[in-house]
Amino acid sequence: MGFQQETNILTKEEIARAITRISHEILECNKDSKDFAVIGIRTRGYILAERMAEAIGKIDAMDVPVGALDITLYRDDLSDVGDQPVVHKTEIDFDIEGKTIILVDDVLYTGRTIRCALDALIDFGRPKSIQLAILIDRGHRELPIRADYVGKNLPTSQKESVQVKLKEIDGEDRVFIERHENDQNGK
Amino acid sequence: MKILIKNGIVIDPANKINSAMDILIDQGKISGVEKIINIDVDTVIDAKDKIVMPGIVDMHVHLREPGREDKETIASGTKAAAKGGVTTILAMPNTLPAIDGAEMVDELKNIIGKTANVNVLIAGAITMGRLGSELCDIAALKNHGAIALTDDGSSVDDADIMLKALARAKKDKLVLICHCEDKSLSEKGVVNLGVISTRLGLRGISNESEYKRVERDIGLAEKAGASIHIAHVSCKESVEIIANAKKKGIKVTAETAPHYFSLSEEGLLDYNTNMKINPPLRSKEDVAAIKQALRQGIIDIIASDHAPHTENEKDIEFDYAEYGTIGLETELAVSVTELIHTGLLTWESLVEKMCYGPAKVLGIDKGTLGIGRDADIAIVAPEKEWEVTKECFVSRSNNSAFLGKKLKGAVEHTIYKGNIIYSMKP
């Protein structure tokens, strides 16, 4: 086995600033219509969505509906050999029909999670449009998907894994890279 | 052809022998039983640390021929017997057609003469077609060679017919064997009635359906002044009734099968159809009662109730599966494991119950190692452990309730009329 090495990327304050900035951008881009909602992908995307909705509410004194989307049942690797999935609840207690939906996740990587989330979202109705907000975009896309709002673009190698920690779940706010070194060939 | 069995522990309760002895066999008979025999022979069997006992007399065996040769034949069944140390069999008459007339006895005798590997005795049916309504010509059955009567698999429901049968059996000196089951009480039942049938959601067979009939049949035997043999006793109430009858001096003998003192209804929790047997495997309490009855001599005899069935008849829905387990090849090992190694019975009393006792009930000159008797002998390795697997059976069927069980005690050689008919592969 190799060893692990951590490199800090974002601090608590930097995460907060990124969320505030994205919230301003969302308002700016959607200034013609305030009929939008924020839906986060479970589990950390949902927490970021909650924070964004709160930030938007503070900036513009409006009440933004927040939803949680569980994409387990839409995963295209569900039947592959691997760990058993954990099924969470999807909770979207408003009508998405005709709304602009801001889809939120923590890390954008291959794009497969977002593909699942788009499928799942559309099963709830026909939104006016869907925009994507991401805290970290680490590249290596396998599908034609891009984010509309990005907290930080982070070039990575595929040996690395990007860890987003949020205090609601992990007890702290922090983003770092974990590097798994393989003594031999690092394949 | 002379065979000498050296250094074995000879168990022969009929002659009160239980010690290290050599046995000489000459021309199919036992010609010497002494501390040390030194003589030139054709074959010497070293039986050091082995039990040397009379061949088993199994008075409850279904050989299925004629009619269901796909389950067993006289040839295959007697080969299985040889492997189990059994040298005399009483073949049950529930063949297709049933052994209910002189012609059927003759036909069976003919097959036995041609194909049997051990001594096969014939039981005739009590009633025509075993239907319980019309008595067979019992004198004719006797004259053609039947030595016992039974409708095994069914009980004779009509008390009047049963009473007549008892009287005839007494007159013709035939052993009357009763399968005791009141079908109006056990109807459609497939397992013992109780906690397990409740859990499994299966129809139960009550103890009552057995012991009520034991009670009736013993009462009829008393009335007829006849002797009676109760087959496959499975429950504690039957034991009690038989004990009381014996105390009263009624001429009753009783038999149980190895599965009734070694397995309980709890083995059925995974719907194992090989444990679907009639009478059913009972509660632990009943199993304990059967063991005590063996120890106290209330139950005189152990017989296998060897009941072969094809996989098509067993590996199906529990309700549809046939009743019964094979037993010829495991009866001795199960008895040694459950009765000898637990200290419940001595070797003498086990030989009494499996050899000499049934020979006495059947009135045949078997089950002992006396000088001049047929050299029917089983040589047993009492400590040898083995696991029961489907592959180990020579019977045509492998529906054993003991599959997967580890047993202690194995037959090494079986000698029938002076010929070694089975030897364990080294």
Place this chain on the structure above:
Amino acid sequence: MTRTVNKKSQWTHKDLLGLEYLSKEDIELILDTADSFREILDRPIKKVPALRGKTVVNLFYEPSTRTRVSFEIAAKRLSADVINIATETSSVKKGETLNDTGKNIEALKADIIVVRHNCSGAAAMLARHVNISVVNAGDGWHEHPTQGLLDIFTLRKKTGNIKGLNVSIVGDIAHSRVARSNIWGLTKLGANVTVCAPGMLIPPGIENMGIRATEDIGEALSNADAINVLRMQFERDEKGAFPKQMEYFKKFGITDERLEKAKKDIIVMHPGPINRGIEISSKVADGANSVILEQVTNGIAVRMAVLFWLSQAKKGLSK
């Protein structure tokens, strides 16, 4: 909004044959998952792709509409393909054996067999003979695990917790697979179970399953938080063991008058189909305490959860 946090889930069973064979954790995993799935049924598009490309075969040897339809809907909500095979009561005498039918279905590359059979133990036997998953949709008098699970799911949704609940099951206990599955499941989750029936319909030794039995309906109702009223199947009566229908209703029927003496918020369940005026009065069946139709809806979510976990089973099976 609530945040459901499941423990690290682990499903290790190839088949669902009965609640007897599940642990408390297994049962809770299914109930928690069903909770997540329940919401899908209220979406405009009631379908998720979790079992896309999988085939579920409903193999029914007994007439049943509601259980089969419920399984069919559950499978379809998960995007599985569903094939229904309805056969006359199977017989050893005629036609293909259950095992052969099962092996054929396996050879047709189906993934899950849902089997209903008139013989107790039939599902277990089938499961031994095929490598694909088997769901017992009712075997003889033995078990009907998904009915047990949906009853428990409904109770849990209403009360929050099964532990400590007093649940009475009323009706033909002896011949009821629903009763057995409820008893296993409820006792594993810590409920106090009482069964109530005329003496002939209480099977021997039932108390050994960790429950109480009574012939007194008043006693069964007096302290109950919930009652599960079983369908009386008079057609099963073989030896006149059953009381007559009207007599049964008089002595054991669940009526307003009887409920007045019970807890005010007692939950009334019934696995359906209901016999109005025989085991339950119309007023109670349609009344405020009844959750009978909720059970039907919940049944879909529970069966979705079962199908989902069985489709994941291979990952959890230890080698």
